[in-house]
Amino acid sequence: MKSPVPPSPPDPRGPARLDFNTPALRRRRRWRALQDRLVRGSVLAGGLAVLATITLIFFYLAYVVLPLLRGASLEAEPLPQPAWLATAGAPLLLGVDEQNRLGLHLSQGGEATFFTLADGQPVIRERLPLPPGVTISSQAQDAPRGLIALGLSDGRVLVAHKRYVSRYPQGERVITPELDFPYGREPLDLGAPRAALERVAIAGDEDLLVLAGAQGNRVTALRLGGLATPVTGDQATPVRTSITLGPLNAAVKAIHLDPRGRWLYALNGRAQADVFDLHDGSLNGHYKLLDAADNEVTASAQLLGGVSLLVGTAKGGVSQWFMVRGQDGEPVLRHIRDFQLGTAPIVQLVPEQRRKGFVALDAAGELGVFHSTAGRTLLREQLAPAAGVLALSPRADRLLLEENGRLLGFRLDNPHPEVSWSALWGKVWYENYEAPARVWQSSAATADFEPKLSLAPLTFGTLKAAFYAMLFAAPLAIAAAIYTAYFMAPRMRRTVKPVIELMEALPTVILGFFAGLFLAPFVENHLPGLFSLLLLLPLAILAAGFGWSRLPLTLRERIPEGWESLLLLPVVLLTTALALWLSPSLEGLLFAGDLRLWLSQELGIAYDQRNALIIGLAMGFAVIPNIFSIAEDAIYSVPRSLTLGSLALGATPWQTLTRVVLLTASPGIFSALMIGLGRAVGETMIVLMATGNTPIMDANLFEGMRTLAANIAVEMPESEVGGTHYRLLFLAALVLLSFTFLMNTLAELIRQRLRKNYAAL
Incomplete structure (x- = not known):
């Protein structure tokens, strides 16, 4: 048997200490510090890149849109004074061809002269018969x-x-x-x-x-x-x-x-x-036409299309009139809007040949450029010491003025006169309309069409679609997130959450296709059943819960805690099937067999098959995964110690949920709602395929709409690059981006305030 080893005597210098300053540890610390700096720099660079990209997008949109706000400009163009002009006689009218190469001079003596604008040489001189x-x-x-x-x-x-x-x-x-x-x-x-x-x-x-x-x-x-x-x-x-x-x-x-x-x-x-x-x-x-006794009509003309009558007065004003249907149904001439050039009498009004604009010349030789629909004064400029005979080219980019035997030429730059604040957002009285309205109709088949460029119906449609989508998605997603994170069994949660998040992978074009071709006619044919489901389903769930509470405790304990929700699936499915089965009977019993006709005749509510209800269901289905995932993570991330501490103090699970868990998770829940709202506002394909794409301002649940994003997708391929329509679509994109930016900024401020208020929990 071996003798035991005697213990070593204690070290008089004290216990041994670890050396944390070895070369290997120093290299590891330097490497970790380098990694930290690299990660921090990468995250910072990524964030700055995102901000820079958004800023560049914003400035690019603004760069494309800014020309819409610019007025007209006029540039004098020297013209030769041909010898024939002195013998041609006083001008009766002037004209310019579309290419701005030839001019027409018709004298009061009946001689027509076509001449080149470049050198003034006559091409054809002909006496009228x-x-x-x-x-x-x-x-x-x-x-x-x-x-x-x-x-x-x-x-x-x-x-x-x-x-x-x-x-x-x-x-x-x-x-x-x-x-x-x-x-x-x-x-x-x-x-x-x-x-x-x-x-x-x-x-x-x-x-x-x-x-x-x-x-x-x-x-x-x-x-x-x-x-x-x-x-x-x-x-x-x-x-x-x-x-x-x-x-x-x-x-x-x-x-x-x-x-x-x-x-x-x-x-x-x-x-x-x-x-x-x-x-x-x-x-x-x-x-x-005029109220003042000392005023009189000095000039008049008709706008393109001949619907509107322009009246120039001795006090430098121009008024627009056209026929509208009066209160008794008979057409009457109505005063629409006014323009003011100066104080001298208006002597000539020349309408544009392709737009609803016109130019006015007064007795003092001052020119004004106006647009009727936009109600916009684009230019006031002195042309000559006195008035003369004025001509405007078909493209409205060249002016020709003969004044005291001199021929004066001007280049007019007026690319986007149709746009003004009132035309974009206010009510405008359009030709052949009975009253002012907000309308979007960017093109038509006729050349004398009056563009209707109000963004108000598109913005309203965007908010309407987002509202009904959130009305459907937000309660379901938040309630599902609360139950999944707080009440559901962990094993069941590991199955349910990925399935719901997988819904986000569905392409929106598929959802829009499904909503337009199947859901819309299905809802139309089963509308009474769907509305009855709003009443029957809560009653069925309450009845199921009441029945479950009356079962023996030994029977209820056989269902593991957190798995009770599975028992509601048959209740929901059977109640839904019952409501849809009863739909034809309810329609025949309560609405004389036709709910759409009853809504129209009894309530005055129009029903369009592809409407806001369809958008609420389809787009709500697309938004639910976003809201659910973020809200569920926020609720599940609430420290377990807060929940246990509340329960230990005697609070019930429901009190703990409402007074501790939800308040702590409120910043995350609010972020989930804002992200879902942003997704709904920017959605394109679903609203493009599941609505009638009608740009109307009607809060009716059964009417369609057109959103800003859908309008851009539909009309951008048809727009002329650099044209007014093209830039207006970019303005719509800028409005959408600005709205999203402001909404997210406000959401972040509220989220930070909520986090500050409930950080102590």
Whole structure:
């Protein structure tokens, strides 16, 4: 047997100490410090990169949008003064071709001269076929069609047509002007007395020509219908109708015609407009244009399309009028909006040929550029010492002015006149509308279309879709997160949570396709059952819970704690099946067999198959995983010690949940809701496929909508790069980004406040 080893004597220097300053440990500490700096720098660089990217996106959107806010600009362009201008006589009208290469000078003596703007040399000089001894007494234009009506001193009207024909000899473009007479070289007889036509007007289309002339206080109109060549190829026989109106209360100062050949406006020296219905020659009404006794009408014109009447006054103002339906259903002439140029009388109004804009020239030679729909004054600038005859090119980018025998040219830059704050967000009274409205309609088939560019319906639709989606998703997601994190058994939670989070991987285009093709008609056919489900399902769950509480304790203890929710699945499924099965019976019993008709007739609620209810269900399904995952993590992360401490102090599990757990997790729950709302606001494909894409402002649950994101996706491929429509879509994107940024900023401030308030728990 070995003897025991005696213990070693204690070290007089004390117990041995570990050396933490060895070279290996120093290298490890340096390596860890380097790793910490690298990770910290990477996270910082990543965060700064995200902020820089968002900032660059914001500034790029602003860069594209800013030209919309810019007004018009005018630049003088020197023009040669050709020798023929001195002998041509006083100008009756001027014109410019679309390419800004050729000009037209029509003198009061009846000589038409086409000349090049670059050097002023005449291309064609032609005398109009005026009868012997007859002179021109008045003129009017149908500018979009290139028609010129010349009122003659014998009471007849000569109609000329100017056009510019493009040819490409040897591959180069050559523009040749032509002046023809589509209704004959012989003047048309209106049926008026053989006296000078002091005023003349022209309107119509391919199948209709309407002419009107005024002599003193009498107006004579001529309608030529059936002018289009029939399909058979036979020569069309015009239907001629002559109408004499008057005598009026005062001499006529101007007359204008509706392009559809219905309305005739006669403006007299009493600042009054007499409107006649040419279909039957009846007087629609007398309308007072000006209130001030010392004011008078000095110029007038019609906007593109002929619906709106522009009236210039002696005090430098311009007012817009058009026919609307009155309270009794009859059309009346209504004053819409006003513009102000200066204090000198307006002497000429020239409308644009492709937009609802116009230019005004006053007696002092000052020019104003305006847009009617936007209610916008884009430019005021002095052109010449005095007024002259003004012409505006078809593209509204070139001005030509003849003043005291001089020819002046100007380049006009006015690319985006349709946009203003009132046009984007306020109510605008559009032509042919009975009242001001907020409307988005960016394009149409006709050239005289009035763009309706209000972003209000799109913004409203975005908020409406997000509201109904959150109304459906938020309660379900938050309640599911509370139960999963606080009450559910851990084993069951490990299965349920990944399944719900897996829902987020579903492509939104699939959800939109499903909602549009299956869910929308299914909801329409089972609407009574779905509404009854809102009542039956809570009652069924309460009844199931009450029945479960009355079962013997020994039976209830057989179900492990946290697994009770499985017992509700059959209850939910059976109740849903029962409600859908009862749907046809409920519809026949309560709504006479047609709930949609009952809603329309009894409540005045329109029903559209693809509506906000469908969006709430489909987009809510897409938003639930986001809200559930973040909220569940926040609730589950509440320290267990807080829960146990509350229970130990005598609080019930429900009191612990509501007064401790939810308050502690409230910053995370609020973040989940804000992220879900941001997802709903920016959603594109679901609202694109599951709504009617109708940009209307209606809170009705059964009406559709159009959102900002969906509108961008639909219309961006059709927009012209750099055009007004294109930049407006970028403005919509900027509004969406700004709204999301402000919403997230506000959410972060609230979240930080909640964290500060409940950090002590």
